[in-house]
Amino acid sequence: MLGTRVIIETLKREGVDLAFAYPGGQITPLFDEFYDERDIRLILPRHEQAGAHAADGYARATGKVGVVITTSGPGATNLATGIANAHLDSVPLVAITGQVPSPLIGNDAFQEVDVVGITRSISKHNYLVSSPGDLAFMLRAAFHIARSGRPGPVVVDIPSDVQRAEIARPIPDKIVLPSYQPNYEGNPRQIERIAGLINAASRPLLYVGGGVVGSEAADDLRLTAATAGLPAVASLMALGTLPFDDPLFLGMPGMHGTPAANRAIMNCDLLIAVGTRFDDRVTGKTESFAPLAKIIHIDVDPTSVAKNVRADLPVIGDAGNILRRLVPQLKKRERREWLEEIALWREESAALLGRQAASGLSAPRVVREMARLSRDLQPILVTDVGQHQMWAALHWEHRRPRGFISSGGLGTMGFGLPAAVGAQLGRPDSLVFCLSGDGGLQMNIQELCTVRRLDLPIKIVVINNGCLGMVRQWQEFFWGRRYSHVDLDDNPDFGRIAEAYGLRALAVNDGEGVSPALEEAIRHPGPVLVDVRVGKGDNVFPMVPPGEGLDRILLSAPPAAEGESASREAGAG
Amino acid sequence: MPAREKRHIISAVVENRPGVLARVVSLFSARGFNIESLNVGETENPRWSRMTIAVSGDDGIIEQIRKQLEKLVDTLKVGELSESARIERDLALIKLRMPPARRGEMRDLADIFRARVADVTERHMTVEISGDEDKIEAFVRLAAPFGIVEMVRAGRIAIKRGD
Numbered sequence: 001m002l003g004t005r006v007i008i009e010t011l012k013r014e015g016v017d018l019a020f021a022y023p024g025g026q027i028t029p030l031f032d033e034f035y036d037e038r039d040i041r042l043i044l045p046r047h048e049q050a051g052a053h054a055a056d057g058y059a060r061a062t063g064k065v066g067v068v069i070t071t072s073g074p075g076a077t078n079l080a081t082g083i084a085n086a087h088l089d090s091v092p093l094v095a096i097t098g099q100v101p102s103p104l105i106g107n108d109a110f111q112e113v114d115v116v117g118i119t120r121s122i123s124k125h126n127y128l129v130s131s132p133g134d135l136a137f138m139l140r141a142a143f144h145i146a147r148s149g150r151p152g153p154v155v156v157d158i159p160s161d162v163q164r165a166e167i168a169r170p171i172p173d174k175i176v177l178p179s180y181q182p183n184y185e186g187n188p189r190q191i192e193r194i195a196g197l198i199n200a201a202s203r204p205l206l207y208v209g210g211g212v213v214g215s216e217a218a219d220d221l222r223l224t225a226a227t228a229g230l231p232a233v234a235s236l237m238a239l240g241t242l243p244f245d246d247p248l249f250l251g252m253p254g255m256h257g258t259p260a261a262n263r264a265i266m267n268c269d270l271l272i273a274v275g276t277r278f279d280d281r282v283t284g285k286t287e288s289f290a291p292l293a294k295i296i297h298i299d300v301d302p303t304s305v306a307k308n309v310r311a312d313l314p315v316i317g318d319a320g321n322i323l324r325r326l327v328p329q330l331k332k333r334e335r336r337e338w339l340e341e342i343a344l345w346r347e348e349s350a351a352l353l354g355r356q357a358a359s360g361l362s363a364p365r366v367v368r369e370m371a372r373l374s375r376d377l378q379p380i381l382v383t384d385v386g387q388h389q390m391w392a393a394l395h396w397e398h399r400r401p402r403g404f405i406s407s408g409g410l411g412t413m414g415f416g417l418p419a420a421v422g423a424q425l426g427r428p429d430s431l432v433f434c435l436s437g438d439g440g441l442q443m444n445i446q447e448l449c450t451v452r453r454l455d456l457p458i459k460i461v462v463i464n465n466g467c468l469g470m471v472r473q474w475q476e477f478f479w480g481r482r483y484s485h486v487d488l489d490d491n492p493d494f495g496r497i498a499e500a501y502g503l504r505a506l507a508v509n510d511g512e513g514v515s516p517a518l519e520e521a522i523r524h525p526g527p528v529l530v531d532v533r534v535g536k537g538d539n540v541f542p543m544v545p546p547g548e549g550l551d552r553i554l555l556s557a558p559p560a561a562e563g564e565s566a567s568r569e570a571g572a573g
Numbered sequence: 574m575p576a577r578e579k580r581h582i583i584s585a586v587v588e589n590r591p592g593v594l595a596r597v598v599s600l601f602s603a604r605g606f607n608i609e610s611l612n613v614g615e616t617e618n619p620r621w622s623r624m625t626i627a628v629s630g631d632d633g634i635i636e637q638i639r640k641q642l643e644k645l646v647d648t649l650k651v652g653e654l655s656e657s658a659r660i661e662r663d664l665a666l667i668k669l670r671m672p673p674a675r676r677g678e679m680r681d682l683a684d685i686f687r688a689r690v691a692d693v694t695e696r697h698m699t700v701e702i703s704g705d706e707d708k709i710e711a712f713v714r715l716a717a718p719f720g721i722v723e724m725v726r727a728g729r730i731a732i733k734r735g736d
Contacts, residue, residue, distance in 0.1 A: 120596060121603045125646040128592070145646055179588060179649040303640040306633070 003163040004033035006136050007096070010171055012039055014143040016067050018058070018425060019043070020051035024071025025111055027098030029163040043425065043454070046446040048075050050418035052082020053444070056091050057419030060405045061380060062426035063216060065092040065146050072098045073111030076157070077118065081412060084122035086153040088409025089237060090214055092146040093153035094139075095123075101161040102130065115157040124152030132165035140175045149182030150301035151214050182300060186317030186325065193313055194272070194296055194322075195329035198228055201270035203292075203338045206230045207253070210237025210408070211275015211299060217320030218242075218401040221274065224323045228330040231342045233261040235276050236408045240398040248339075250346055254282035255544045256390040259352065260345035262542075262550040265290050267341070272296045275319045278308040279409065288549035298322050352555070353394055356541070361511045363391040363463045366532055369514050370433055370461065371397035373522055377431035380405060380423050384416030384440030386470040388463040390540045392435050414443025417460065421447055424456045431459070431522065438464040438491050448501040451527045459521045460503075460529040462494055465536050473539045477558055478546070498529035508532040578629040580609070582654045582661060582731045583639060588647040589615060589622040596645060597624060606630070606638055612728035621649060627729045654731050661731035664703045666691065667713065670720035671698035679719060686712045697722060 001009070007030055011019070021042045023031045034042055045051040048070045055066030066086075070079055076097040086093040100109040116128045125145050127138040135158065142154040198204055212221050218241040225232050231248040234241055242249040253261035265271065271293040276282075283289040286309055297304075297311035298319060305314040315322060357364035370381070381396050382405040383389040389406055398404055405423055407415040420434035441462055451458055468486040475483050495505035504524055506517045508531070521528040543554045587593050594613060601608050610627040628638060635653065642651045654661075671679060671693075679698055683690060688702035702712055706729075713724070 116592060117595070120599055130591075177646065180646045301644065303637065303644050305640075307637060 001167055002033065003132055003135055003158075003165045003167055004030045006167050006171065007139065007158070007163070008033055008037055008040065010136050010139045011067065013171060014065065014140065016040060016065070019067035019069055020045055020054045020058075020422070021069035022048050022051055022071070022075060024075045024098065026072040026100055026160045027069060027075070027163075029160055030069065030096075030098070042069075043421075044450070045418060045421070046449050047444065048078035049082050049414070050421075050444045050447045050450070052079045052093070052095065053085065053412070053415050053418035054422035054425075054447075054450075055093055056082060056086045056415075057382060057405055057422030058426040059086070059091050059093060059422070060419070061402055061423035061430075063402065064426070065094055065143055066422065067094050067096070069096045070098070071111065072100055072115070073113050075111075076115045077113055080118060080122060081410075083119055083153045083155065085407055085410040085412045085415060087122050087124065089407065090151050090210060091153070092151040094142050094146050095153060095155045097155065097157045098163070099128070099157045099159040102159045103161070105159065115155060119155045123155050124150075126155035126157065128157045129159065129162050132162050132167045133169045135162060135167060136169065136171040137175070140172060141177060144175045144177070145180060149180075150211070150299075150304075183302075183316050184300065184318040184321055186298070186315050186322040188325070190313065190315045191322055191325050192329065194298075194315060194326055197270055197294060197296060197313065198230070198272065199331045199333065202335060203268045204228070204230055204270040204272065204335075205264050205268035205293075206232035207265070207271055207273040207276060208232055208234040208238040208241050209274060209276020210235065212238055212241050212319050213401045215275065215300070215319040217275075217318075217323055220320050220323035220327070223327055224330065227327050227332065229332050229335065229339070230272070231264060231339070233257070233264060235279065235282055236393055236406060238276070239393060239396075240401045240403045244396075244398040247343065247346070250342065251349065252393050253550065254279070255284065255546070256394065256540050256542065257282070257544075257550075258349040258394065259542055259553050260342070260349035262544065262553060263345050264342060266292075266549075266551050268293045270294050270296070272298070274298045274323070275300070277301075277304040280308065283309060283550075284544050284552075285547055285549045288551070352542075357395060359511060361508065361514065361532070361534055362538060363388055363532075363534055364395045365511060366461065366463065366508075366514055366518075367392050367395040367435070369518050370435070371395070373515070373518050374431050374433070377522070378427070378429060379403065379431045379433060380427060381433045381435060382406070382416055382420040382423050384434075384436040385411045385413045386437045386440060386468070387465075387473065387538070387540050388435055388437045388469075391463070413440040416440055417444050417447045418450075420458050420460070421450050421454075421456060424458050425454070432456075434458055434460045436460065436462050437469065438462055438466065438488055438494070439468045441494065445497065448498060448503060448529075452502040456527055457525060458527050459518075460498075460527070461518075461521075462529065462531050463534055464491070464494065464531055465534050465538060466491060467536050469536075469538070470540070472536075476539070477543075477554075481560065494529060494531045504528040506530045578631055580627060580629050581635045582659060582729065583626045583628065583635075583642070583651060584654055584731065585624045585626065585642050585651045586616060586621050586649040587624060587645070588649070589620055590647065593622070593647045594624075596647060597642065600641055600645065601638075604637070604641060606634065610728040612730050614730075625728065625730050652733075654733055658734050659731045660734055661705055661729055662703050663706050663709050663729050664701070664727040665709050665713070666699060666701055666725045667716060667721060668697055668699045668723040669716060670696065670722055672696070675719065679716070682712075682715055688712060
């Protein structure tokens, strides 16, 4: 069988029916084989980076492995950001790159780069297929590694002569990697100890991370919380694992978390962390994080445990497996005092956030209207990165896992639009919103063409404040209001750009315009871009200043510093 | 003198394939861990190589290094060889300036340290010595007055003591 046929048959064997693929010299053999292929649909992005983000969004929306295919050299280097993005958020992805023919490797051939070298530290694993006989094994191993354990991206670099080789060896049925055996089970005695600690705790708190989504364990988590009566907070990656309106759910903790979530962390006596790496954006100053609590840390990745924050009881294994065995051992306890406090904090935070959306034209109001109008449409909200992302996290009605898709770990501007393409292709029956900023949208704006080409009914909402708002906010608070290179006043008219690509365009200039525009966008059967022109000076609150503990919450801009140099020093940390 | 962090010896069995060494080394640099010495060689089974890595750090860092190494897809197992349970050896080749008249003196010194004379020329003598680090350093100190022209030291190897 021809190498390119081996690739396609292996992809089918792995359940792939769709891949994001951009052609080029050294991957042409594979594209030729795809020419007559009917079982795998190829989607053409307009930039390889967007292909990687689209595969990432597809994977997050469906739970399946996303696949992206590019040529060697610039095709492969353009993938790097997308691969790193998937790596930091533990998204299963397989990236297939063409490579110059084996005899030319190392010769600085045309469009040659050392893909394995470049992607080594930003992927979960990578392979250079140096012998045709290894092709099927390495591809199958790539899928196995991408989706198992702590998921992540795997790169398979395939020289064009390997693609064109006649391969006699059959596609292996079983992949055994003796050196890669993730531990899923969780030690039963450790699980007993978790139950003991929870049952004895007076002020327990669940801290949920994206691992719960990856392990498809949201139902187990909800059952755990309900059985023991545990209040909970969720990281950006885990929003939706618990419904936003659950009285025991306090939202997201951390730098732009709710005061309720941060207070709960500061006051709990037991923190049960599940599938999270304790990102510094969540913990703030680690020395003062959860100062009163014993910490239980459940994670499938042993390196995440006790890396940033001490763990009093580490438990290595799959979140779902461990929670399912934990639930029968849990007792419901009264804990009235703690739950009363929780309820009070929750109410205060809800009121605070409600006020942000109360009047005028603001991003919080837009996000809330998007949520309200799409309640029955299985909405998926895909965001870009920046202020709008935090407003979305705080104000969206998170109801189910995989309904909120955002670049958490890498914070990649330009992620939103292509990821929305992937999400819509993976979930054709969902209403997909792409919430972006005027900065991030322009980092992959060419994907408007992909949206149009496939007629994806994505509703793109641009929170357009004419500046790089998050950086501007930091410059305002911590850098003496020296607004260095954040002004985007010369933005083009996004409506006209959208129209030029063939999309419908709407603009919103005041608070009254929000609902009608969103209603019209949702009603329209095709893609729409809504340009929402908000104020330049709007800031995201609450905010815990960088490097501070979670008890230091800003609810308004700090007073301007007396001396500019002093404030610059403060911001340097 | 600042308190030195404890020296640890980590022994990892990894796939004997191109690129695996680069993967391990780049893991160390990406995470900011410093390798003091590294030795790689085939094990009794040619599918696997053994890496013996000497690093210094507090227990938390060493634990992270171990776990990060274990996480690599190419790593079969990782162990730490504790000081009491390991035999470790360094190897050094030392080329000394050596007028013929002083050769006997050097040979006496080498005998005491169970070092071996590996090569003699009219002006030079090359001595091979293996042993633990302290022994090699003591020998180097005593040999230095002869004039060290060149010295090459191999990475540390270590093995767990028998039961």
